[in-house]
Amino acid sequence: MTIRIGVIGAGGRGKLAWHAHRPEDDVYIVAAADPREEILGEYRNRFGESCLVTRDYRELLEAELDAVFICSPDYLHEEHACAALERGLSVYLEKPMAITTEGCDRILETSRRHGATLFVGHNMRYMRLFRKMKQLIDQGCVGEVKSIWCRHFISYGGDAYFRDWHSERRFSNGLLLQKGVHDIDVIHWLAGGYSRNVSAFGNNAVYHRLPRRRPEERGCARFDRSHWPPMAQKGFSPVIDVEDQNVVIMELENGILATYMQCHFTPDACRNYTVIGTEGRLENYGDGPESPIMLWNQ
Ligand SMILES: NC(=O)c1ccc[n+]([C@@H]2O[C@H](COP(=O)([O-])OP(=O)(O)OC[C@H]3O[C@@H](n4cnc5c(N)ncnc54)[C@H](O)[C@@H]3O)[C@@H](O)[C@H]2O)c1
Incomplete structure (x- = not known):
């Protein structure tokens, strides 16, 4: 066909x-x-x-x-x-x-x-590392899941999200949705339940203070490893009204408690998940397809 x-x-x-x-x-x-x-x-x-x-x-x-x-x-x-x-x-x-x-x-x-x-x-559900974590959880390796924490370090935040449409709330509604939607989806997927109560904080700690490009110049949202440290960078969007760091706490419908933290001005890039159950804890060290998943269960 x-x-x-x-x-x-x-x-x-x-x-x-x-x-x-x-x-x-x-x-x-x-x-x-x-x-x-x-x-x-x-x-x-x-x-x-x-x-x-x-x-x-x-x-x-x-x-x-x-x-x-x-x-x-x-x-x-x-x-x-x-x-x-x-x-x-x-x-x-x-x-x-x-x-x-x-x-x-x-x-x-x-x-x-x-x-x-x-x-x-929601392509993270198809990534080898997170499928492996899901498999370990479903096999009962940590017992009954009670807590999930995810810390998301985004070294490329300043390049990818504060130089074009992403930086404007009217276009993206904020990076907690634009970027965090991946991890909040994975948290729900690993937990087997959706959030019932949520509390969150966010602010713009770094990028709104830095030099902007002129409105008529085209934004270039391309990651460059040499763009460091964040406070020395320039050429950001004329309008920045989204947050560059967030903390979220979630109570899921099945009683699991979860946290998500996102930061856009870190030197490294990694999603670090930990899942804690009644019989153990697992955590990924690095988030590449072959990164190790540590399991403590005794
Ligand atoms: N799943 C993932 O891992 C992942 C990764 C990157 C981006 N995304 C998603 O992909 C989407 C695009 O992100 P991006 O980073 O490629 O953005 P981008 O700005 O680089 O690309 C968007 C494209 O859409 C075009 N466009 C703009 N207005 C248009 C219109 N009216 N009609 C048709 N095309 C139009 C732009 O010219 C550009 O080519 C976003 O929703 C983003 O969340 C997902």
């Missing part, structure tokens, strides 16, 4: 869709929508003249398609996803689903109403 895929928000993360282009399996990228001409040129070069390229996602949705990848900035997800689902297309939608609860509800409702498949890109 031939599968024809369109990509909305074709630059940046949109190139994830390139993995889905498998002519040997009869799966093709046939269309791309993005306001940036250079991105559209890349699609033409890679997928040929028959690939429809357009600045307007509505034109892409007019094409003969079976599925779309939606990798546009967060504040556009609701509009793009609902338009695709209304056409009955299968949708891969990048996280976060939308930037408001109402937006998420509307996407879910549209998917159900049109019987269209929706897959939200």
